[in-house]
Amino acid sequence: MNYYFNKTVKMSFEDAEIKVIEALKSEGFGVLTEIDVQATLKKKLDVDFRRYKILGACNPPFAYKALQAEDKIGLLLPCNIVIQEKSDKTIEVAAINPLASMEVVVNEKLTEIAKEVQSKLNNVTWVFGIYIQLIIV
Numbered sequence: 098m099n100y101y102f103n104k105t106v107k108m109s110f111e112d113a114e115i116k117v118i119e120a121l122k123s124e125g126f127g128v129l130t131e132i133d134v135q136a137t138l139k140k141k142l143d144v145d146f147r148r149y150k151i152l153g154a155c156n157p158p159f160a161y162k163a164l165q166a167e168d169k170i171g172l173l174l175p176c177n178i179v180i181q182e183k184s185d186k187t188i189e190v191a192a193i194n195p196l197a198s199m200e201v202v203v204n205e206k207l208t209e210i211a212k213e214v215q216s217k218l219n220n221v222t223w224v225f226g227i228y229i230q231l232i233i234v
Contacts, residue, residue: 103191
């Protein structure tokens with residue numbers, strides 16, 4: 098099982114970010130954190146890096162269920178989505194596969210929650226025209 102699923106698109110970085118945030122909202126997620134890796138690396142290390150953002154997304158009802166099932170699950174939250182500019186000027190959007198990240202915790206309740214969250218994060222890729230189907234084994 099891959100630890101992420103992704104889609105590469107030809108659009109501006111800004112448009113991709115807007116579409117990802119809109120798609121997340123439509124699936125019940127809010128963006129709790131936004132890390133501009135390019136700006137941070139420039140400020141802290143004075144290095145140039147490609148456009149790269151990490152969005153920390155949370156679906157409150159699922160987060161609540163997960164916290165009830167496993168009190169330390171906050172160590173694996175929120176669900177991260179990466180938006181990055183590739184060398185050919187395309188934009189890659191990648192999201193964590195919740196089933197893969199939750200494999201480290203042996204808890205059947207979490208597995209069921211992760212399957213639901215995985216489905217919702219997969220739906221976010223519809224905004225780019227292709228649904229990436231993950232096989233749940």
